[in-house]
Amino acid sequence: xxxxxxxxxxxxxxxxxxxxxxxxxxxxxxxxxxxxxxxxxxxxxxxxxxxxxxxxxxxxxxxxxxxxxxxxxxxxxxxxxxxxxxxxxxxxxxxxxxx
Numbered sequence: 001x002x003x004x005x006x007x008x009x010x011x012x013x014x015x016x017x018x019x020x021x022x023x024x025x026x027x028x029x030x031x032x033x034x035x036x037x038x039x040x041x042x043x044x045x046x047x048x049x050x051x052x053x054x055x056x057x058x059x060x061x062x063x064x065x066x067x068x069x070x071x072x073x074x075x076x077x078x079x080x081x082x083x084x085x086x087x088x089x090x091x092x093x094x095x096x097x098x099x
Contacts, residue, residue: 024065027072030087031079035060043075059087 029046037048046064053059066072072089079086 024067026064026092027062027066028088028090028092029062029075029079031060031062032057032085032087033060034058035062035082035084043078044071046075053087060084063092 032053034050035048040046040048043062044064044066046062049061049063051059051061062075066075076086076089
């Protein structure tokens with residue numbers, strides 16, 4: 001664990017993962033197609049879920065805490081490298097997910 005300003009973080013495959021005692025932003029990213037849950041480690045431990053879109057197509061939803069904008073960009077670059085189409089990137093109010 002290394003100290004980075006007020007943030008406790010650790011390096012994980014080039015992406016920074018936030019620890020539980022940190023303030024962070026929870027994001028939900030939707031991509032077209034199916035992504036196996038085994039990819040979770042490569043995406044800094046984000047939760048991976050496959051759902052059906054409005055027209056019955058497969059949509060993968062990645063949800064989790066992302067430390068900062070550079071980590072978010074790194075994650076989006078990984079999706080780009082896999083040639084996945086990003087449908088949406090939404091910041092979720094963390095307080096609502098805890099209730």
